[in-house]
Amino acid sequence: MAKAKAKRNLRWQRDPEGMRLRILEAAKQEFSAHGLAGARVDRIAAQAGANKRMLYYHVGNKDDLYLAVLEGAYDKIRSEERGLDLEHLDPPEAIRRLIEFTWNYFLRNPEFLSLLQTENLARAKHLKRSAKVKSMHSPFVEMIRAVVRRGVESGDFPVAVDPVQLYISIAALCFFYLSNSATLSVIFGRDLLAKDAKAERLAHMVGLVLAALTGQSAALFDVVKPPKKGAAVAQTV
Amino acid sequence: MAKAKAKRNLRWQRDPEGMRLRILEAAKQEFSAHGLAGARVDRIAAQAGANKRMLYYHVGNKDDLYLAVLEGAYDKIRSEERGLDLEHLDPPEAIRRLIEFTWNYFLRNPEFLSLLQTENLARAKHLKRSAKVKSMHSPFVEMIRAVVRRGVESGDFPVAVDPVQLYISIAALCFFYLSNSATLSVIFGRDLLAKDAKAERLAHMVGLVLAALTGQSAALFDVVKPPKKGAAVAQTV
């Protein structure tokens, strides 16, 4: 009973690492929910179960906090991207996997979408200052390049495509649908995040890209929808 | 000389309509440049060459101002959309025009992109309250539906596609590239808004969509780029 000091009357415990993580997690939520200007330092502190002073002690000011969150977000996606193995799949299947991964990652990490939107509204002012993020190259472009090359060789794909453009397009198809689902849902008068709608969207994206790459429109567009009953009035953007 | 009061010693003139327009224009710039929370009411007033009180007098509080701007933005794009005539073009050409219009509209109206991003970060909270916007149906979905039907009949398009999905996809390809050009440019280490890059992107988008619809990959992907010299290291998102 010498070391086991039963006297646990402490008002608080030390936990620097844990505290830092809680702060960053809270900051991620706050920044993705309210943007940079809309985020409240006090709310982050409260959410982290900490004192406001702790943010400055462990991370820095609001901007530092924001950048740390952003870097963490990039770090996470890069890490998961590296886990995707497309080498052993035949080219069309590899492309499908790629789209599905992107789609699901965005679905599972909505804060990532918000953070990117926020950073783009800020014209990437912070990213530009982050050597860390600049050095975090995504493996996807090279993966795509390899898949396209194989596809052309195997005859699956009649022609080659610029892998950078293709990657941006795949990201675009997924990203826009999800990041703009709020306004789109209002405009179209239906919930784009409903389970059916999401499945339909994924099928469409895969169909579109594979049809373009393989030239097999028909086979892939099994998405040919019979005009829905009560067909919604047409609306856009 | 009776009416021609030479006495132009006025400190200011009245101009309600003009004032309102200047306020809304200034507000559009401010909100698109800084987002909702980041926008400063004082800056809008200054930019409009007005007193802050005028904003409240002519439009309302910050939120009213923001919604008015948003509604104006939707009004404008809807109006231009209606000017697009695809009826007399053969289906592939019609699709190309549609993409080009969307692309160019976004290029000419970057504030529109920012406003949509901002509103989506706010989960369309304001749009939901706007009966005005909800009633502004875009003609594009019906236009696309008609074009696709014609294309299938003429044999240009082997299969039909859901016009809503196709419209979202076209918007996505254009929107994402531009709205995220800041972060993408940093990540890829090159300027995605350079003239060449934009032309390349437009060609890619048209090629992708038309290849998917017609099944003629080769013909449309004249974009087949020879691997660029000093090929940039692969990077993403």
Add this chain to the structure above:
DNA sequence: GGAGAAATTAACCCGTTGGATAAATACTGT
């Protein structure tokens, strides 16, 4: 077991910001 460092709390500071009030000035119809 105690001194010094690390981690955390509590309280305060002060410029900013959205919004309000009241007074002044220009216009309009009669």
Add this chain to the structure above:
DNA sequence: ACAGTATTTATCCAACGGGTTAATTTCTCC
């Protein structure tokens, strides 16, 4: 020309929000 109204200016203010200062408590290592 003048009364009444519409438009605009000139101040003010209370709340908020990021950041700081100083004191307190816990831990670690001799």
